[in-house]
Structure formats: C-alpha cells, structure tokens
Amino acid sequence: MTPPQADTDGVAVELRGITKRFPGTLANDSVDLTVRRGEIHALMGENGAGKSTLMSVLYGMERADAGSIRIDGREVSFASPSDAMAAGLGMVHQSFKLFDSLTVAENVVYAAEPRRFGLVDRAAARRRVRELAEEHGLAVDPDARVGELPVGLRQRVEILKLLHRGARTLILDEPTAVLTPAEADALFAVLKSLASQGRSVVLVTHKLREVLAGSDNVTVLRDGRVVARLVTAQTSAEEIAAAMTGRAVELDRIHAPGTPGDVVLDVSGLSTDAVHDVELAVRAGEIVGIAGVAGNGQSELVEALAGLRPVTAGRVSLKSQDITHASATERRAKGLAYVPEDRHAVGTAPAASVADNLAMGHHRTSLSSRGLLPPAAVRAHARRLVERFGIKASTPEVPASALSGGNLQKLLIGRELAHDAPLLLVEQPTRGVDIGAIQNIHDQLIAYRDAGHAVLLVSAELSEIRGLADRVLVMYEGRVTASYTKDEADERILGLAMAGAPAPVEAVD
Numbered sequence: 001m002t003p004p005q006a007d008t009d010g011v012a013v014e015l016r017g018i019t020k021r022f023p024g025t026l027a028n029d030s031v032d033l034t035v036r037r038g039e040i041h042a043l044m045g046e047n048g049a050g051k052s053t054l055m056s057v058l059y060g061m062e063r064a065d066a067g068s069i070r071i072d073g074r075e076v077s078f079a080s081p082s083d084a085m086a087a088g089l090g091m092v093h094q095s096f097k098l099f100d101s102l103t104v105a106e107n108v109v110y111a112a113e114p115r116r117f118g119l120v121d122r123a124a125a126r127r128r129v130r131e132l133a134e135e136h137g138l139a140v141d142p143d144a145r146v147g148e149l150p151v152g153l154r155q156r157v158e159i160l161k162l163l164h165r166g167a168r169t170l171i172l173d174e175p176t177a178v179l180t181p182a183e184a185d186a187l188f189a190v191l192k193s194l195a196s197q198g199r200s201v202v203l204v205t206h207k208l209r210e211v212l213a214g215s216d217n218v219t220v221l222r223d224g225r226v227v228a229r230l231v232t233a234q235t236s237a238e239e240i241a242a243a244m245t246g247r248a249v250e251l252d253r254i255h256a257p258g259t260p261g262d263v264v265l266d267v268s269g270l271s272t273d274a275v276h277d278v279e280l281a282v283r284a285g286e287i288v289g290i291a292g293v294a295g296n297g298q299s300e301l302v303e304a305l306a307g308l309r310p311v312t313a314g315r316v317s318l319k320s321q322d323i324t325h326a327s328a329t330e331r332r333a334k335g336l337a338y339v340p341e342d343r344h345a346v347g348t349a350p351a352a353s354v355a356d357n358l359a360m361g362h363h364r365t366s367l368s369s370r371g372l373l374p375p376a377a378v379r380a381h382a383r384r385l386v387e388r389f390g391i392k393a394s395t396p397e398v399p400a401s402a403l404s405g406g407n408l409q410k411l412l413i414g415r416e417l418a419h420d421a422p423l424l425l426v427e428q429p430t431r432g433v434d435i436g437a438i439q440n441i442h443d444q445l446i447a448y449r450d451a452g453h454a455v456l457l458v459s460a461e462l463s464e465i466r467g468l469a470d471r472v473l474v475m476y477e478g479r480v481t482a483s484y485t486k487d488e489a490d491e492r493i494l495g496l497a498m499a500g501a502p503a504p505v506e507a508v509d
C-alpha cells in the first residue's frame with residue numbers, strides 16, 4: 001500500500017552497536033548491520049551465532065542492552081512488533097502465524113481490514129489480494145482456506161499480509177527450510193521482484209547455494225560478533241563457510257556406501273489414512289532415504305512406523321517381531337529410535353533442562369538404576385552428548401527453550417543416537433542446522449550405519465538424501481512409486497519421480 005519511501009542515502013535499516021546479553025550468553029556483541037533499499041541481504045552464522053536475537057531486537061520482540069536502530073534514516077525504539085510494523089518492517093517467521101480456518105483474503109487483511117459502512121468489505125479484501133498477488137507474482141486463490149494450502153502457498157499468504165500492511169523491509173527467517181526446490185526458486189523470484197521495486201529483504205538462512213544465487217550482500221556473525229561483510233558476487237561458498245566456522249569446511253561430501261546385512265525393518269502392504277500399500281525393507285548397515293515433495297505421505301509413514309498413527313492395513317516387523325499394533329513406547333523398548341520432524345512440539349520438552357531432555361527415554365538403559373535416573377549419571381551423559389554433538393548451551397542445566405533452533409536439533413539427534421537402537425527413523429535431520437553441524441550430523445549418521453544399525457531417512461534436501469542414502473525411495477501421493485540405487489539417484493531422476501513421473505530406471509530393491 002505504502003510506496004517505498006525515498007530518502008537521500010538509500011539506507012533502509014541501520015543497526016549500530018547492538019548488544020544483547022542473556023544470562024550466561026552474550027548473544028549480540030556490538031553488532032552493526034546496514035541494509036540498503038532494493039537489497040537482498042543475507043544474515044548467516046552458525047547455530048547460536050546470534051542471528052535470531054538480532055532480528056528479534058530489530059523487530060521489537062527483544063530489547064537490546066545497548067545500540068541504536070534507524071529505519072529510513074530515523075532513529076526508532078520499538079516496544080513491540082506492532083511498532084516495528086508501523087515503521088515499515090515485516091517478518092515471516094519459521095512457523096507461520098496464520099488462521100487455518102480462514103480464507104486467504106481474510107488472513108491477508110486480518111486486523112487491517114478494508115471497511116465499508118463499518119463492516120469488513122469482503123469484496124474489497126478479495127480485490128486487494130488479487131492486486132497484490134498480481135503486482136508481486138504471488139499467485140494464490142483469495143477464497144482458498146489457508147489450512148488446505150501447501151506450505152509454499154501459505155508462505156505467500158504471509159508475504160501478502162506484510163505487503164498489505166505496507167512493509168518496506170521484509171525479514172525472512174529460514175524461509176526455504178520447508179519448501180521444495182521449485183517453491184524455493186519461486187520465492188526467490190518474488191524476493192528479487194520486491195527488491196527491484198525498492199523494498200529490502202533480510203534473509204536469515206543456512207543455505208549457501210541460495211545465498212550465492214539470491215542475495216546481494218552477506219553479513220556473517222560468529223559468537224555474537226560480525227566477522228565478515230561480503231559482496232555476494234565477489235565471494236564463494238568456501239569463503240562464507242570459513243567465515244562462519246573459523247575453519248575450512250568440506251561442502252557436499254558424498255559418503256562411501258554401507259554394507260547391508262540382515263533385514264531390521266520389514267514393511268509390507270502398509271496403509272494408513274494418508275499412506276497406501278507401502279512395501280519397504282531396511283537392513284542393518286544401510287541407510288534408506290525417502291525423497292518426496294512435502295505432503296506426499298512421508299511424515300505419515302514415519303509416524304505410523306513410530307507407533308503414532310493408526311495402521312489400517314499391512315504389517316510392520318522389527319527384527320522379525322511383529323510390531324504392527326505396538327504402542328510407541330513398546331516399539332522403543334524393542335529397539336526403535338525416532339527423530340521427528342517437529343523438534344518443538346513432539347521432540348523435546350522446552351521447560352525441562354538440556355540435561356533432562358538428553359536423558360529422556362533412558363529409563364531402561366544403562367543410564368538408569370532400578371528405573372530411576374541418578375542426577376550424576378544424567379549430568380555425565382549430558383556432558384558427553386553436548387561435547388560429541390557440539391550443542392551450544394551455557395550449561396546443561398538451562399531449559400531447552402533457551403537453545404537456538406539448530407542446537408535444539410543437535411540435542412534431539414544426539415539423544416536418539418545415544419540409544420544405540422537397531423533402527424533409527426529420522427526426519428529432516430539437519431533442518432535449521434548450520435553447515436559445520438550438518439557435516440557433524442551426517443558423519444554421526446554414517447558412523448551409526450557403519451556400526452551395523454538400520455536407518456530410514458526422510459529429507460526434503462536432495463543433496464542430503466544423495467549424500468547419505470544407500471538406496472532411495474520416492475513417495476508420491478502416499479505411495480512408494482520408485483526405488484533407486486545410490487548411483488541411479490541423480491537430481492534429475494529424483495526430481496522427475498518426485499513430480500509423479502518416475503524415470504525408466506530398473507527398480508532395484
């Protein structure tokens with residue numbers, strides 16, 4: 001609605017000397033960040049480097065201990081996100097803040113509705129969505145219910161909502177974490193068009209390829225401090241990675257194949273409400289990857305295998321024991337570990353300490369003594385895992401809610417691998433995790449496989465599937481529609497199968 005404002009120096013956002021301290025952590029240490037009008041500015045850094053904190057300060061969700069913020073040349077002080085919005089900022093969070101039961105148009109105009117005679121003018125709301133959608137290449141049906149839209153379209157609704165409120169600077173927190181490659185490309189086309197109209201974008205992301213293809217400048221944080229300011233066209237993935245980690249990082253490593261042994265997980269004719277007639281087997285010493293566009297039944301399949309979703313037909317066995325109707329707890333006891341997609345709602349207890357979260361599910365393992373967990377054993381276990389997985393926490397006693405997103409993910413993976421279960425089900429193991437930690441998690445999964453465990457991996461990252469999996473299955477509309485060996489599974493073949501048109505390669509089981 002509000003056209004981008006013109007001022008003399010072209011600076012949209014200027015942060016100077018931002019310092020923010022949490023108990024035991026200096027999250028931002030005198031950070032300067034300048035974002036110019038018409039620029040896509042990537043903010044990068046390892047997990048816990050202080051990116052989210054800096055964005056929370058900018059967006060009025062946290063108050064800085066020191067420093068100043070200028071928007072369009074004017075010094076501001078935000079007490080809440082509504083102040084930030086009024087100044088022309090808009091943020092798309094990782095978990096969308098939309099009403100599933102309302103339509104696209106209702107969501108877009110929510111709390112800023114066009115009115116006619118005091119009533120919400122629905123026709124005007126629809127028109128507004130169509131205009132904005134057309135102007136910015138954000139096609140979406142104004143009458144669709146948001147709850148029924150795929151993730152990529154929901155994200156468009158979030159962006160439309162911000163544009164409706166006149167946002168001139170958009171902050172996007174890991175916007176492509178949940179998108180397919182095609183959806184991510186479409187998002188970047190939109191961001192580029194917004195920038196070309198003079199809007200600014202701050203992009204918080206871990207994905208080097210995206211940053212190189214889609215941003216103009218990069219600011220890298222490490223341990224709360226700015227360690228590099230780079231012009232994208234003059235830098236490389238290696239230079240950014242080295243700035244983030246302080247060391248050279250080997251990118252996109254392809255691991256040696258495993259040596260499959262006996263079948264550990266055997267699934268035949270499995271159906272649930274969203275999964276149809278799935279046949280698959282995972283052997284000891286093997287990683288089987290499941291590729292697919294989000295929403296094609298992968299999560300539901302894993303939930304059914306973990307005992308969290310009713311099975312309507314078929315049979316599941318774990319080390320030759322029938323577990324088709326076993327509870328989630330019984331499955332764990334029989335040797336199944338599980339890293340769910342949703343680390344917040346399902347995977348961890350936010351109010352409990354890091355140490356207690358790491359001990360969860362260990363009541364029957366070597367950690368326990370007569371069903372109890374002695375505090376000293378819990379602490380020692382936590383220290384081992386914090387070290388092994390590089391979990392950044394000021395002490396293992398802090399609540400899990402104080403961890404940055406990527407560190408919470410490391411906690412979850414570390415806890416599940418420590419069970420040493422014969423079968424690991426793992427979904428999106430490196431979502432939101434920085435490149436150094438991705439390498440560590442991948443190495444740990446390979447070591448787990450090489451120790452003779454079976455791993456079923458679901459990932460939206462094709463490079464991850466291709467790097468880790470010994471065999472790749474593709475799911476489409478709730479069915480396993482293709483199966484490839486590691487050598488067959490190139491990006492093109494997988495991409496075609498994920499779109500519902502498996503390429504004619506001999507299926508190998």
Ligand SMILES: Nc1ncnc2c1ncn2[C@@H]1O[C@H](COP(=O)(O)OP(=O)(O)OP(=O)(O)O)[C@@H](O)[C@H]1O
Pocket residue numbers: 022023025026027045046047048049050051052053054392393401402403404405406407432434
């Ligand atoms: N509410 C809080 N209480 C205590 N410590 C916190 C709080 N929020 C963040 N921290 C700490 O501040 C540091 C910076 O965290 P922040 O979330 O900004 O990192 P990040 O760069 O966004 O990480 P990620 O990539 O994992 O999202 C971390 O060490 C984190 O544990």
